[in-house]
Amino acid sequence: MxxxxxxxxxxxxxxxxxxxxxxxxxxxxxxxxxxxxxxxxxxxxxxxxxxxxxxxxxxxxxxxxxxxxxxxxxxxxxxxxxxxxxxxxxxxxxxxxxxxxxxxxxxxxxxxxxxxxxxxxxxxxxxxIAHLNYAWQDESWLEKQRRTDIFTVPLKIYETHIGSWKRHNDDPTSFLSYSQLASELPTYCKELGFSHVEFMPVMEHPFYGSWGYQVVGYFAPSSRYGSPQDFMYLVDTLHQHDIGVILDWVPSHFPTDEHGLGYFDGTHLYEHADPKKGFHPDWKSSIFNYDRNEVRSFLISNALFWLEKYHIDGLRVDAVASMLYLDYSRVEGQWIPNKYGGRENLEAIQFLQELNEAVHLYCPRAFTIAEESTAWPRVTAPVQLGGLGFDFKWMMGWMHDTLSYFQKDPLYRRYHQGQLTFSMVYAYSEKFILPLSHDEVVYGKASLLKKMPGDAWQQFANLRLLYAFMYGHPGGKMIYMGAEFGQSHEWKHDDGLSWDESLGAPNRGLVAFIQDLNKLYQTEPAMHVHNYDPAGFEWNAIDDAVNSVISWIRKSDEQDDSLLFVANFTPVVRKNYRIGAPKKGFYSEVLNSDNLKYHGSDVLNDAIIETAPIPYHGRTHSLSLILPPLAVIVLKYQYDE
Missing domain, CATH: 2.60.40.10 (Immunoglobulins)
Structure with a gap:
């Protein structure tokens, strides 16, 4: 040689x-x-x-x-x-x-x-040494995305960790490969009605227990699951099933492993030299030097690489808050103020703006999502208007308030109804995605099912109620794998999901409910065409905290397409409950989370319900309903005499 x-x-x-x-x-x-x-x-x-x-x-x-x-x-x-x-x-x-x-x-x-x-x-x-040659078969999907306004379509995201979605039956410690995943995951997501899969980081990482958030190989899918072409095949197959692909992307920090980016040429090349700016105290990792031109080129090239070479549809940018604040997770004396004496990381702000401008210029079919957990303003505003330029932001406030409310015994929920309604005060300050992510089901936080109070039946009823409330709320939707069938234990990255649990009657009912929620979200314009502006939502009744009942309306451009939501957050059946109707006439239930097919108690309303000329909730007409326990009913106007 x-x-x-x-x-x-x-x-x-x-x-x-x-x-x-x-x-x-x-x-x-x-x-x-x-x-x-x-x-x-x-x-x-x-x-x-x-x-x-x-x-x-x-x-x-x-x-x-x-x-x-x-x-x-x-x-x-x-x-x-x-x-x-x-x-x-x-x-x-x-x-x-x-x-x-x-x-x-x-x-x-x-x-x-x-x-x-x-x-x-x-x-x-x-x-x-590898090449990226691959014969893509997804041009029809890409062309459709070029013509699609992402803000007018129902965004239904299934968050997935590749290493623990499923393991081989004969060896639960063995991963599915990208190719094996391609034979199961697209069909599964299609059947449940999800529009996108969001993968936790697939980039090569030395420590599996980091879940991929400690990246060394920024331009390589992890070899644990196969070759670059194998991952391309997975993306391609998802696209051929009309399912988009979002990748978690980590430009905030990188591990200190000797073979990685740190101290690359005998100097702090990619990271800041001063640990007050260059070392993350929580994650024990290095922080990129966004002030260095070549580092910004590296990172933005990497973002575009996944969009262009792997046909990825969206990037969810991890830990944005840690990038924006110089004092993030630091006490006084452990951080260096910016040139104006403030705590804002001016170089990181500029980087994020350049990143989003580059994505939208060079790959306009793609979108970006910020995991940003503070009240930083204008995260999803255009850069030219002073924003960071992201398309979406995770609605962390909604997630924390809602889960806090649902974990309370229904007896005491009357005192906390504001936790459900407060999110609408700021719902349109950004373009939000409602996340029920992996972070909520690890480290002793319990699975979503086990967060719910009550006996087993009430836990499943509460979980269906949570999902219905989320889908009825403005914004995109996201749930983490396993939550769709009510996995009882929290997520463990070293194990596959408990698929045997999915065979239980209440679990199958929950899956059927997710399918119908996704279908309703897809087919009813009122559920998605105004997901990110106030024209799509109106409170109907939020004054009955004593009974823990709220009601709201989702609207499209056609009045007759409006949907009336009524939610009962207690296990008490409420008969002859009167609710103001948006319009006089006849209504029918298009969804009831207590339906027997969802393993509910089957407390349903009549097939057709007529309004009465009784003023209620500021409306000229109202409906007399039966409210099932721990459930949401969704009503749609049908006709008038």
């Missing part, structure tokens, strides 16, 4: 590339830096390029040269880019490699490739 450096490195960089890179505006670095297979008439081999401006010496080491640090030295570009290059004219696809780096300070290390398309399966730490 010829391991001598090639005299012509066949550089992939133009002067324009280098200019953009240094300005922090090169958003396709994944095609320049890293290891790239070359197959031309005059040469076949691999072009390597790595950014290590403060290195004294860099070489490529790998299986192909027996990890000999002297065999394949790289050459520094004759400019100030800090990029080292080498062309090796051999067929090296699939080979493991790293960069040996020697710093001017005597620091010596073997680093994985920050831009590698594939890595060894952990705990091994080398990068792999």
């Amino acid at each position: 010829n391991t001598a450096p090639h005299t012509d490195p066949k550089s992939r960089f133009t002067a324009f590339d280098l200019s953009l890179f240094k300005e922090g505006k090169h958003y396709q670095l994944y095609g320049k830096l890293g290891a790239h297979l070359v197959s031309e008439t005059d040469a076949q081999g691999v072009h390597f390029a790595v950014w290590a401006p403060n290195a004294e010496q860099v070489s490529v080491v790998g299986d192909f040269n027996h990890w000999d640090r002297t065999a394949n030295p790289m050459g520094r570009r004759p400019d100030d880019s800090g990029i080292w290059e080498l062309f090796i004219p051999d067929r090296l696809e699939g080979e493991c490699y790293k960069y040996y780096i020697k710093g001017y300070n005597g620091y010596e290390v073997e680093k994985g490739d920050p831009y590698a398309y594939a890595w060894e399966e952990p705990p091994r730490t080398a990068s792999r």
Whole structure:
């Protein structure tokens, strides 16, 4: 094997590339830096390029040269880019490699490739030479997304952790591969009616117990589950089932593992040198230096990489609050104020704005979601209007208030009705997604089912009531895997979901209810066309805290399409309960969470219910209803005489 450096490195960089890179505006670095297979008439081999401006010496080491640090030295570009290059004219696809780096300070290390398309399966730490060739079959899906206004469609997200959704029957400790997941997950989500799957981070991470949030290989899907093409096949198959794909993405921090980004060339290249800005005290990880142009190019290139090369439809940006505040999770004296003396991280704000502008410019079919847990203003406002530019934000306040309310004994809910109604005070300050995520079912918090009070029947009734309240509330919807069938124990990343539980009668009823909720959300315009503006919602009655009953109306552009929700948050059946009607005439139940098919007690209203000319709740006509226990009923106007 010829391991001598090639005299012509066949550089992939133009002067324009280098200019953009240094300005922090090169958003396709994944095609320049890293290891790239070359197959031309005059040469076949691999072009390597790595950014290590403060290195004294860099070489490529790998299986192909027996990890000999002297065999394949790289050459520094004759400019100030800090990029080292080498062309090796051999067929090296699939080979493991790293960069040996020697710093001017005597620091010596073997680093994985920050831009590698594939890595060894952990705990091994080398990068792999790989290509991204794949014959996509999802053009019809992509074209539909280009023509779709994401704010007018029903967003129904199923959050999933690939390693623990399901395990092999004969070996519960064994993961499903991407390809095996593709044979089951798309069909399952289609049957339940979800519009999108959101994957917790798939990028390569050394510690499985981090759930993927401690990323080392930003440009590589984890090899635990297969090859890059296997993950492409999973995305492709989901798209062919009309299901979009959202990825959790982590630009807020990275782990300190030696083979990763930290102290890359003997200096703090990707992270801040000062631990008051460069080290996260909660996660014991490094914080990106957003003030460095090349780092912003790295991160924005990475975001666009997943959208362009893997056809991902949306990115949910993790831990945005930790990026926005210099004093996040720090006490006085442990953080450095910005140049104006404030706690806002000005460089992170600029980065997030540039990120969202780049996504919307270069991949306009895609959208971004912020996990932002504070009251930071204008997260979803356009950048040109002073916002961060995200499309959506998780509605963490709604989640905390609602779960707090539902965990209370129904006897005491009358004193806390404001926890249910307060969210509408700020519901349109951002474009929100209502999250019932993985974070709510770990670390002793209990599963959603076990958060609910009462006996087993009441727990399932409460859970159906929670889901109905969520779907009736403005905003996109998201639930975590296992919650759709009422898994009893909290999520454990080392195990698969308890699929045997899904066979129980109340669990099957819950699944049927999720299916019907998703169908109602999809087919009724009032449920989604004005999900993010006040035209789609109106309180009908919120003054009966004594009985823990509230009522509201979801509206579309057609008055006759409106839906009347009535929710009873106690286990008491309420007969002859009068509710103001939006319009006189005849109504019918289009959904009742107490229906027997959902394992409810089957307390239903008549097939057709006529209004009476009795003024109620500011309406000229009203309805006399029977309210089932711990349930929501949804009524739709049918006709008038």
